[in-house]
Amino acid sequence: MKATEQRLEEHLILEKPYYLAAGKEVEIALAAHKNGLPLLLKGPTGCGKTRFMQFLAWKLKLPLITVSCHDDLSTSDLVGRFLIRSGEAVWTDGPLTLAVRAGAICYLDEIVEARKDTTVVIHPLADDRRELPVEKLGELLSAPPEFMISVSYNPGYQSVLKDLKPSTRQRFVAISFDYPEPDTEAEIVAIEGGIDRKLALSLVKLAGMTRSLKESGLAEGASTRLLIQTGQLVRDGIDIHTACRAALIEPLSDDPELLAALEEMVSSIF
């Protein structure tokens, strides 16, 4: 077990992350942080929510502790648990408790995937009490002013069942994310994928076409991330059609008809 300082250092973002703002999201997030309000990020897969959090953490000079939520994430996974050392129960802070004690940012990615107890454990942290009851220690931690809690989810494919309860939602300041504007997106793809701007623009155009397929049953269109990965394969010598198939089409669907439609889109552009 590493010491706490060491654990936190690993989560500091030292280099300025590459981030192009689309609106006033940075100002809103800074005002929310100043008022001790929690942040909720909505938006599709791979559109930059995680990158935004990295940028914000860099700007605030705070460690960013990210937790990917899922069905089996228990309260103990977040808050902490006792481990047996030499026959003694030794307490180990979970990522949320670590963030509260250190005044870091705790980012719960895809919060709606979590079980309800995870969602509820953040309630007293997310209103004006800003407290974390660590029941197994019998402690009630008060969050320092630097601490911020942030959650994200993708409203596009949530089932009603997993929707956030109003009593949870209404604690947050919420920012809606979407894919970047074509020019911005092409710039990102060119820089991160290592290809020229013209090819990047063609890939962005292709992505736009796949995003329109959502009404035809595609769960989600190609993300910026997929475009970057396609670019990387091309840069390494894979021909454009093979690269599109491997890095852009096949990751989107297994449905033969959708795959055929996607192939046609590639052919129409390249």
Next chain:
Amino acid sequence: MKATEQRLEEHLILEKPYYLAAGKEVEIALAAHKNGLPLLLKGPTGCGKTRFMQFLAWKLKLPLITVSCHDDLSTSDLVGRFLIRSGEAVWTDGPLTLAVRAGAICYLDEIVEARKDTTVVIHPLADDRRELPVEKLGELLSAPPEFMISVSYNPGYQSVLKDLKPSTRQRFVAISFDYPEPDTEAEIVAIEGGIDRKLALSLVKLAGMTRSLKESGLAEGASTRLLIQTGQLVRDGIDIHTACRAALIEPLSDDPELLAALEEMVSSIF
């Protein structure tokens, strides 16, 4: 593990909480406390139930121990459990047992989210026996006269499945909460949001409009808490439209049509 006295002190409310009574709720709660009767608070999200409990605890000079209920809250989480220390099983009181021993107020927030065993464990405490059987210790605790148990829930979005059983409900004195009157609410928003009364009144008017959307499918209208958070963003320099979008509209829904209707409401007022 902190000592019990220390644990209780953390739960004492030393400063008078800001609370504006809407009816006779304070008198009823004091009479219930005097007769050793448990309290049930009903009402929508963010309308002041938690604040009311803080006010009551301050008035009675009793520690307030709050438990946010959820699906996975077990009886042991409430009553206590054995922890292993140097190979010994050491008992640790849960929040409910702590409150019973100390004669504090135990407040179970969103009780209907809890599993049935949580609801049932409070039965002998909530009738004239006022006893808590701590079965793992083989003890039967008698609650001192100061002890009070209080539960809350939101009748607006409970599923039938999770409804409280009559045998549970009929143990409580029940108080129904609603949003404050417009003038009262504007005063709260102005004071807590740090904005002028005129803007506060406009926000309250907007909130009323969102609350009427409940019949159009909105799970719940904007709470007083959301108005306060909107005010805080404006106070920190975010323009009113951006602040409303981030702190009032986006937290309410992901549905494009409802979002559009909410945007229009904002435009009609600001």
Next chain:
Amino acid sequence: MKATEQRLEEHLILEKPYYLAAGKEVEIALAAHKNGLPLLLKGPTGCGKTRFMQFLAWKLKLPLITVSCHDDLSTSDLVGRFLIRSGEAVWTDGPLTLAVRAGAICYLDEIVEARKDTTVVIHPLADDRRELPVEKLGELLSAPPEFMISVSYNPGYQSVLKDLKPSTRQRFVAISFDYPEPDTEAEIVAIEGGIDRKLALSLVKLAGMTRSLKESGLAEGASTRLLIQTGQLVRDGIDIHTACRAALIEPLSDDPELLAALEEMVSSIF
């Protein structure tokens, strides 16, 4: 952990409980006890089943060990379990085993809420074997003649799913409880609520009206307990309308139409 004698003493009822018999329930229960037969009490919420058990225990001078049943009550919760002390597994009797060893009365409240293993564990105790196999100890306890097992449930809101199996039911002598006769009920409400007989009679009349609402969708009418609690609020200076709303109407339902109907009933009487 307290010693067994101490644990049992806590369960002795020293003062004669206030109980008005409605029929031959006391004689039947005494004959069942004499013949070593188990007892099943049926009836609505708050009509006096628990009080009857207290009276019977007082009359038989036997400790009364009550267990509130629920979904998560395991066989170990009833029979006992091993706890680790100084690295040793030390056995701790559960309430049922404690009652069998001591020849006490064990009362399982709301038995149909329990899991099937709870219902089945009492089978050999509830027929002429009167044995409790404590499998984890490898012991087979024979119940002394004083021991009695008693269970209760409310036939009014049981789902078919949770019905008792015939093989369980047919082990019991069964007594059906209902609300007391108006005069008897008024006497109880006056004495326990600390109000005059006239007001008590009006409350009983009101209760009768709420009980007739069962056909209109009310899960259950006002119990005697609710009338007593209403009386207590009035005695402490809450006006009659406010007291009825807080202690009698709101605990019954969240349905706006039913609440309105209940309010009208109050207005027609007071």
Next chain:
Amino acid sequence: MKATEQRLEEHLILEKPYYLAAGKEVEIALAAHKNGLPLLLKGPTGCGKTRFMQFLAWKLKLPLITVSCHDDLSTSDLVGRFLIRSGEAVWTDGPLTLAVRAGAICYLDEIVEARKDTTVVIHPLADDRRELPVEKLGELLSAPPEFMISVSYNPGYQSVLKDLKPSTRQRFVAISFDYPEPDTEAEIVAIEGGIDRKLALSLVKLAGMTRSLKESGLAEGASTRLLIQTGQLVRDGIDIHTACRAALIEPLSDDPELLAALEEMVSSIF
């Protein structure tokens, strides 16, 4: 933990149980035992299956180890488990292993209630291998010739879901039980209930009427056991109508219409 010999002695039946044979069930069971075949008893609640097993065990001079099956009975509950003693894992035989080692009769009551792993664990014991693999010990026990496994269930109210699988059923010699003939039943009721033969005959007649109600929705008619319990109440001075209501009618149903029909049957006879 008692020693094994002591545990077994508790299960020996020293006094001849009162049992009137209805057919050749004793001969069949003895032949099955002689050939090392397992026994399956079918029949309604309280018709004498358990008593028959006690008689058979007495006749074979073998200990009878009974296990009431239920949903949560695990393989470990039957076969055994390790318990921690002074930091050592000490093995404790479960009832099935105990019976196999000692050559006793193991009787699994209401086998269809058990989970599938319970049903499957008896497979190698119930065919010509007659072996019990105790996997946690790495042992393969061979049952001695005296060992017998016997199971029972009530075909009247099994759900299809819980039906025994053919691969389980086809290992057993099966005997079907029913209520005794009226004369036999009256003799049993008179002797065990302590009442005269005439009253016993009337009770048997009444039982017959209730058994015909099965087609009108009654889960099961009155068992011989209920008649005996009614007799016992009458012997102790409870009048016949009150005794029938408490010991015969109320245990059968909660349905108002069925209860009324049952009351009428009582009135037509007494």
Next chain:
Amino acid sequence: MKATEQRLEEHLILEKPYYLAAGKEVEIALAAHKNGLPLLLKGPTGCGKTRFMQFLAWKLKLPLITVSCHDDLSTSDLVGRFLIRSGEAVWTDGPLTLAVRAGAICYLDEIVEARKDTTVVIHPLADDRRELPVEKLGELLSAPPEFMISVSYNPGYQSVLKDLKPSTRQRFVAISFDYPEPDTEAEIVAIEGGIDRKLALSLVKLAGMTRSLKESGLAEGASTRLLIQTGQLVRDGIDIHTACRAALIEPLSDDPELLAALEEMVSSIF
């Protein structure tokens, strides 16, 4: 805990089992063993699959380790687990690991009853890798050439839900079993049941009639095993009708109509 050699010896089949081959199943199984291929046996209850495995193990002079699969069989039950001895975690091989290490035959009876993790854990053993990853030890065991894995199930009453996945099925060489030819079956019944050949032939004829009832709703017809058990009862002096009822009819069904049809079949033959 017995030593490994001792554990294996218990599983060696020393006497040649009585087995009459119906086709080329022995040759196929030997060829599969020679090529290191796993074996899948399909067929109805009690038709000789287990006996065939005993014969094969005897012929190959390999220990036969049989595991009856069920819903609650975990990977640890198959692969092994750590047990605490004097405060140390001591590893204990499960039956599958034992068989892999020793080069024995591991026979998983009724594989479709097992949870998916059981089915998946055999994948790397059942293809050309022939490896067993023992993850808790961090070991990757290579099976010696003698090792064979064999599974069985009854295709007659599998639900679609529990069907084997193609990725599991397509690893096996599969042999389909059925009831023996009448003459063969009569020989088996006469020898194992201890009755003359004529009676055995009549029983086989009766069995054939019951097997045709499958289309009328009988889950499965009488197995050879049931005929043998009927013979054993007759040999011990039970008359043929009583023996058929107890050992052949009642084990097949609880349905009154099917039971009547089966009774008629008995009467038509005896």
Next chain:
Amino acid sequence: MKATEQRLEEHLILEKPYYLAAGKEVEIALAAHKNGLPLLLKGPTGCGKTRFMQFLAWKLKLPLITVSCHDDLSTSDLVGRFLIRSGEAVWTDGPLTLAVRAGAICYLDEIVEARKDTTVVIHPLADDRRELPVEKLGELLSAPPEFMISVSYNPGYQSVLKDLKPSTRQRFVAISFDYPEPDTEAEIVAIEGGIDRKLALSLVKLAGMTRSLKESGLAEGASTRLLIQTGQLVRDGIDIHTACRAALIEPLSDDPELLAALEEMVSSIF
């Protein structure tokens, strides 16, 4: 517990695996590895996905750590857990952590069978962070450049329920596999099955016919693996019809009609 170096050595593939490329899958995989991108393999049972991974690992000279996914595979099974040694909790790396630390290839076979927490635990490894948070150690591991994560599944029989979420899919470069071309497949079958090319071609033709039965309800046609196994039986002296039945037909289905159709196909060819 073996030392880490030893554990890794077991996973090195020393001999060049027999693999015939069907397209550009090797180039794509090498480019993905070079860019630190994760790999997703789609395709039917037994078409060579596992063999491809072995080939890739051999080519990259990296250890290949394979995990067969299933419903009960927990995050701890992948990441690691504490084991008790002499009263101390000693950490043991799971296969995924082992692969990350050592810079090996981790191949999750049939990923869609895994629980969501398994799918989510690879998220931070599968995007440009390439980190594995080992929460129980409080460590955040950075994967070295050699490390690669690869997953596979069969899109042919996935339920919608178990489909990969877009946020998971869109992290991968995906390659679609299918059965080899007839000539290629015959070469593989001849070499690995040890039969002549003509017979191999006939088996491939037969396989093609079974694959067309998919539209008639067959879950999946015969894989290359089944053809090899059929060849092996023939090489060892089993006649071609018996070999086809045992190694090719019976493994495909239990449905009598499909089995008949498959038999006919065999007869039409041999």
